[in-house]
Structure formats: C-alpha cells, structure tokens
Amino acid sequence: MVAHAYTVAFEGVEARTVEVQCAITPGLPAFSIVGLPDKAVSEARDRVRTALASLAIALPSKRITINLSPADLPKEGSHFDLPIALGLLAALEIIPSDAVAQTVALGELSLDGALVPVLGAMPAAMSAAEHERALLCPTASGPEAAWVEACTVIAAKTLLDVVRHFTGQTVLEPATRGEVNLDANPRDLRDVKGQERAKRALEISAAGRHHLFMAGTPGSGKSMMAARLPGILPPLSPIEALETSMIHSVAGILNEGGISRARPFRKPHHTASMAAIIGGGRGAKPGEVSMAHNGVLFLDEFPEFQRQVLETLRQPVETGEVMVARANAHINYSCRFLLVAAANPCKCGYLADPARACSRAPVCGEDYLGRISGPLMDRFDLRIEVPPVAVTDLDLPTSGDSSARVAERVARARAVQTDRYKGKDGLRTNADAEGQVLEEITQLDSESRDLLVRAADRFGLSARGYHRVLRVARTIADLDGSADLHRPHIAEALSYRLVSARES
Structure with missing residues (x-):
C-alpha cells in the first residue's frame, strides 16, 4: 500500500505542491527518502522515527521508502517532517488515508513529538486554498496562516494531537488569525x-x-x-x-x-x-x-x-x-x-x-x-x-x-x-506611471513646457530624468490639490532634480 500526504516546497514566495508518497514493502529494514532532499530533509527520518517512538509507535522491520514528488524539484527545509510522519501513520493505518490526502501539512518534529514552527506558513496556506485542501501546521504558525481566509487552518502542538484529531478522539478547532500590528513609531x-x-x-x-x-x-x-x-x-x-x-x-x-x-x-x-x-x-x-x-x-x-x-x-x-x-x-x-x-x-x-x-x-x-x-x-x-x-x-x-x-x-x-x-x-x-499614462496625467501648458524644455537642454537631462521631473511635479500638484500642472510645480520639481550630488 502506498499512502499519500501533501506539503509544499518554496520557490521564493510561491509554494509548490509536493506529494509525499510512503510505501512500506517487504525487504531488509531500511528507511530512505528520495526526490532531491537536502540535508535537513534527509535527517527527517531520525526525527520522525524518534517522534513516533515517543507515541509508542514502532516502525515495522521492513523497507520504508518516502518519495517526494515531483522528484526533480529540490526539497529544502525541516517542514517536511510532519507530512512524512502523516504518510507513515496513514500507511500503518493508524489514521485514515483519505483525511490525510485532503490536508497540506508542514512542520518540524522535535524528538518528543512536539511541533516546531517553520517558515512559510502563509504561502503554504495560499497553496492549500488553491487546491481546496486544509492546512495542518504547528500552533505557533497557525495565526499567520489563518490570515488566508479561503483555507481552513488546523494548528497542533504535538504529533499526538494530530493523531487524535484525525482519529476523531479530540478534533482541533480551526486556528484564528493573529492581531494586526500597528505602527508604534514615536518619532516625530x-x-x-x-x-x-x-x-x-x-x-x-x-x-x-x-x-x-x-x-x-x-x-x-x-x-x-x-x-x-x-x-x-x-x-x-x-x-x-x-x-x-x-x-x-x-x-x-x-x-x-x-x-x-x-x-x-x-x-x-x-x-x-x-x-x-x-x-x-x-x-x-x-x-x-x-x-x-x-x-x-x-x-x-x-x-x-x-x-x-x-x-x-x-x-x-x-x-x-x-x-x-x-x-x-x-x-x-x-x-x-x-x-x-x-x-x-x-x-x-x-x-x-x-x-x-x-x-x-x-x-x-x-x-x-x-x-x-x-x-x-x-x-x-x-x-x-x-x-x-x-x-x-x-x-x-x-x-x-x-x-x-x-x-x-x-x-x-x-x-x-x-x-x-x-x-x-x-x-x-505617481512613481509607477510611464508611457501613455504619464502623458495623460502630466498635460502641460505652453509656459510650463517651455520651462521644462529649457532646463532639460541647459542641464542635459536624460529621458529618464525628464520623465522623473514630470512625475515629481504631478505629486507636488497632488499635494497642492491641483488637478492640472502649472509652472510652480515644474519649477519646484526641477529644483530638486538639478542639484548635483558631486557639487554637494
């Protein structure tokens, strides 16, 4: 029997879905992880084995193979511990495999079975929501992930809590999102x-x-x-x-x-x-x-x-x-x-x-x-x-x-x-405006345009510098509450542009 669990691998802020395939087959006792794991992922077998032993769950004396698919995607980080443990528990028929297949899991396991917070809970929740799965993560990562309202986030303290949740003994409540941190900058x-x-x-x-x-x-x-x-x-x-x-x-x-x-x-x-x-x-x-x-x-x-x-x-x-x-x-x-x-x-x-x-x-x-x-x-x-x-x-x-x-x-x-x-x-x-949009929002009268053209010729403004002057002038006009650009707006924008740093 091959059990399936799901987690993510991070490429920047994008969380790509990784299928954790767990197979327990006859053969010499072994525990191998394949699928381009890094050192932290390879060491997961010892953390998972010891964490399961803390729950009085002994792995069978058979060949255990964990495949992280897609196999050509590099897997980095300690957050693969929990999905590997879930795959093993499902393969051993301790928890239902169909419930595990509807969950994206990430979390590091300590040797006593406690779940340690990991990075990337929020992108993982986004990925889980896209695939209509729930997210299982450590308690400390729950408030962060819960900000993704489209995803049900289950946060657990220990692996034992996870087992009890999937077996229906003690169902965990969905995590609540963290507080909004306000700016406490007292500088004036x-x-x-x-x-x-x-x-x-x-x-x-x-x-x-x-x-x-x-x-x-x-x-x-x-x-x-x-x-x-x-x-x-x-x-x-x-x-x-x-x-x-x-x-x-x-x-x-x-x-x-x-x-x-x-x-x-x-x-x-x-x-x-x-x-x-x-x-x-x-x-x-x-x-x-x-x-x-x-x-x-x-x-x-x-x-x-x-x-x-x-x-x-x-x-x-x-x-x-x-x-x-x-x-x-x-x-x-x-x-x-x-x-x-x-x-x-x-x-x-x-x-x-x-x-x-x-x-x-x-x-x-x-x-x-x-x-x-x-x-x-x-x-x-x-x-x-x-x-x-x-x-x-x-x-x-x-x-x-x-x-x-x-x-x-x-x-x-x-x-x-x-x-x-x-x-x-x-x-x-205004700093983002360019091309046709910039032309539309910076219509100049003849007096303002003459001033800008003369300054550009005299001081050798580049095309980039010319457009940046227009953007700054548009902002100055916005601060003044003016819908149109006028000569004073252009003049002030030029005064900031023409100061040469090497003359300071």
Missing part, C-alpha cells in the same frame, strides 16, 4: 530643528514614492529625518499587507503571526553583501530590497557600500522586481520600495566647511561621491543638500508641522493617486 518630524527644504522633500518623496538622495555634513540630520519617514507614510492597504507578509513569512521575520499595517523600514549596514541586499544564499532567500517591498529601504553612508552592490540596485529600482538567479533556481521577488540614500559630501565629511575642509578639496569630494555611478544617481527623483544646523538653532522652540499633519497631506495625495490609477495593473503611485 517636529523633533528636527530647521531643515525645512529637506522636510518638504521628504513629504514629496512619501506622497509619490519618489527616491530621495540626501548629501550633507555629518550630524546635519540625514539619518534622523529618514527614521521619521515611516511616520508620514500611509498604512499598508490589505493587498499590500498580504504581499509584504508573504515575503516576510518566507524570510522568517513575520512577527508572531500578526500582519503589520506599518510599512517596512529596512536599514542594512554598508558592509552588507550582495546576497544580503539583493537576495540569494542558501535557498535563494529574499534580500533587503524585497523585505522593504511596499516600504522604505534606507541606505546610510551610501558611497561606502560595495560598488558592485550599488550597481545591482539599478534594475530593481526601475522595475520593482528582482530575479535571484542561481544554478538550480531562478526566483522572482517583488521589490517596489522607496529608496532613501544618505551620504557625506566627501570622505572627511566637511567639504563645504572652509574651516575644516581637507587639503584635497574638491578632489576629495569628487573621488568620494564618484563611487556612485551616473546611471544610479539618475534614478533618484529628489536630490537635496542637508546643511549643518547651527548650535544656537538647537535651543529654538520646536516649529513646523508634526508627523501627523504631514501624514494627513500625504494620505490625501495618495488617495488621489489611488483613484487615478484604479483599474491600471501595477500602478499605485
């Missing part, structure tokens, strides 16, 4: 003294998802302002929250089964490798660009990142997705993020300060910011200089709008964009 823009132009750029960046580059002396407030960006961004929509949580589930950073409505804010150190930023490593896991999907990726000390790492950002910034290509895997991850970069004007940081500038100025600044290539710099919609704040200004009373006030304006602008791009696949903000 009013904490930033001065820097009104930088705050304005931050608001425009948040309203239209425009990439922002800040250059300024050490201690001028670049990192401080970037840390307050999540406080002015609107909460994730239900679709965005699901997209982001799927990636976080695979990466193992989903907090206690709860879906967060706060936008991700990722800030990797400048020593991070390419695999950490873009994705890769064992199992082609998502990188920081994907974990920042629908949120913010803040790269402080931007020129200090490896040149190769910086150049790999060019394609994800433009397309909103990244392919992690390896010899045995080609995985696509979504990565529609808001890139915020901060840099000092030179290695010593005081290029613009006559009292402290090094003797190598201006070559010092040219060499330092020259690490950022022209094509990468061209992808930043907003470029601003962040001047130092005088010590005397730090004692001034707090002024300017709070994060809550700015967030209201950003939310109104985002609502306008949501209505504008309704029904247009892949378009959510």
Whole structure:
C-alpha cells in the first residue's frame, strides 16, 4: 500500500505542491527518502522515527521508502517532517488515508513529538486554498496562516494531537488569525530643528514614492529625518499587507503571526553583501530590497557600500522586481520600495566647511561621491543638500508641522493617486506611471513646457530624468490639490532634480 500526504516546497514566495508518497514493502529494514532532499530533509527520518517512538509507535522491520514528488524539484527545509510522519501513520493505518490526502501539512518534529514552527506558513496556506485542501501546521504558525481566509487552518502542538484529531478522539478547532500590528513609531518630524527644504522633500518623496538622495555634513540630520519617514507614510492597504507578509513569512521575520499595517523600514549596514541586499544564499532567500517591498529601504553612508552592490540596485529600482538567479533556481521577488540614500559630501565629511575642509578639496569630494555611478544617481527623483544646523538653532522652540499633519497631506495625495490609477495593473503611485499614462496625467501648458524644455537642454537631462521631473511635479500638484500642472510645480520639481550630488 502506498499512502499519500501533501506539503509544499518554496520557490521564493510561491509554494509548490509536493506529494509525499510512503510505501512500506517487504525487504531488509531500511528507511530512505528520495526526490532531491537536502540535508535537513534527509535527517527527517531520525526525527520522525524518534517522534513516533515517543507515541509508542514502532516502525515495522521492513523497507520504508518516502518519495517526494515531483522528484526533480529540490526539497529544502525541516517542514517536511510532519507530512512524512502523516504518510507513515496513514500507511500503518493508524489514521485514515483519505483525511490525510485532503490536508497540506508542514512542520518540524522535535524528538518528543512536539511541533516546531517553520517558515512559510502563509504561502503554504495560499497553496492549500488553491487546491481546496486544509492546512495542518504547528500552533505557533497557525495565526499567520489563518490570515488566508479561503483555507481552513488546523494548528497542533504535538504529533499526538494530530493523531487524535484525525482519529476523531479530540478534533482541533480551526486556528484564528493573529492581531494586526500597528505602527508604534514615536518619532516625530517636529523633533528636527530647521531643515525645512529637506522636510518638504521628504513629504514629496512619501506622497509619490519618489527616491530621495540626501548629501550633507555629518550630524546635519540625514539619518534622523529618514527614521521619521515611516511616520508620514500611509498604512499598508490589505493587498499590500498580504504581499509584504508573504515575503516576510518566507524570510522568517513575520512577527508572531500578526500582519503589520506599518510599512517596512529596512536599514542594512554598508558592509552588507550582495546576497544580503539583493537576495540569494542558501535557498535563494529574499534580500533587503524585497523585505522593504511596499516600504522604505534606507541606505546610510551610501558611497561606502560595495560598488558592485550599488550597481545591482539599478534594475530593481526601475522595475520593482528582482530575479535571484542561481544554478538550480531562478526566483522572482517583488521589490517596489522607496529608496532613501544618505551620504557625506566627501570622505572627511566637511567639504563645504572652509574651516575644516581637507587639503584635497574638491578632489576629495569628487573621488568620494564618484563611487556612485551616473546611471544610479539618475534614478533618484529628489536630490537635496542637508546643511549643518547651527548650535544656537538647537535651543529654538520646536516649529513646523508634526508627523501627523504631514501624514494627513500625504494620505490625501495618495488617495488621489489611488483613484487615478484604479483599474491600471501595477500602478499605485505617481512613481509607477510611464508611457501613455504619464502623458495623460502630466498635460502641460505652453509656459510650463517651455520651462521644462529649457532646463532639460541647459542641464542635459536624460529621458529618464525628464520623465522623473514630470512625475515629481504631478505629486507636488497632488499635494497642492491641483488637478492640472502649472509652472510652480515644474519649477519646484526641477529644483530638486538639478542639484548635483558631486557639487554637494
């Protein structure tokens, strides 16, 4: 008799169905697992054997073969323990095989039979719902998987609970979904003294998802302002929250089964490798660009990142997705993020300060910011200089709008964009508009067009730069509540575009 159980194998955020075929046949005692298992899957036989022994279930002295089908799909991870155990229990006729065949299972087994939480419960629930099966998982993974309302999620603490459930002794109740985690970021823009132009750029960046580059002396407030960006961004929509949580589930950073409505804010150190930023490593896991999907990726000390790492950002910034290509895997991850970069004007940081500038100025600044290539710099919609704040200004009373006030304006602008791009696949903000759509939403009068054309000719704007100016101007108009673009909107957008980072 061959018993069948079902689980999943992960290719990025996609969970592919894997059939676990269990056969117990006459022959010399053996326990083999075939079907391209990795080391963790191969070791499952010892965990499963010991976990069953803890329930006083001894495996027969026969040949046990576990086939993971399709056999040409690599199987990685410890979540295959539970489906293998279910297949054995069904083959031994301890639990009904038809009930097992209607369930997708994933979970790691400890030696005493307890179920250990694993990664990817939410994508697994999505796959189970597509095939009209229930999902069986550890208790700790249940709240995460239960967010997929189309799937019945059964969460168990131990293998004994699983046996009792399938035999009808103690039927487990469906798991309830975790709580919605709210943003508890107490940082407020009013904490930033001065820097009104930088705050304005931050608001425009948040309203239209425009990439922002800040250059300024050490201690001028670049990192401080970037840390307050999540406080002015609107909460994730239900679709965005699901997209982001799927990636976080695979990466193992989903907090206690709860879906967060706060936008991700990722800030990797400048020593991070390419695999950490873009994705890769064992199992082609998502990188920081994907974990920042629908949120913010803040790269402080931007020129200090490896040149190769910086150049790999060019394609994800433009397309909103990244392919992690390896010899045995080609995985696509979504990565529609808001890139915020901060840099000092030179290695010593005081290029613009006559009292402290090094003797190598201006070559010092040219060499330092020259690490950022022209094509990468061209992808930043907003470029601003962040001047130092005088010590005397730090004692001034707090002024300017709070994060809550700015967030209201950003939310109104985002609502306008949501209505504008309704029904247009892949378009959510002004930064996503291109082609015919961009032409339709950025109709210019003769005065505005003349200004933009003259600026493009004089400063040598690329076609990409020209279109990015239009997108930023559209966002500025949305913040002003204007349906049409006017000369002041174009002028302000140009003022952020024409600041050369190498002149900072």
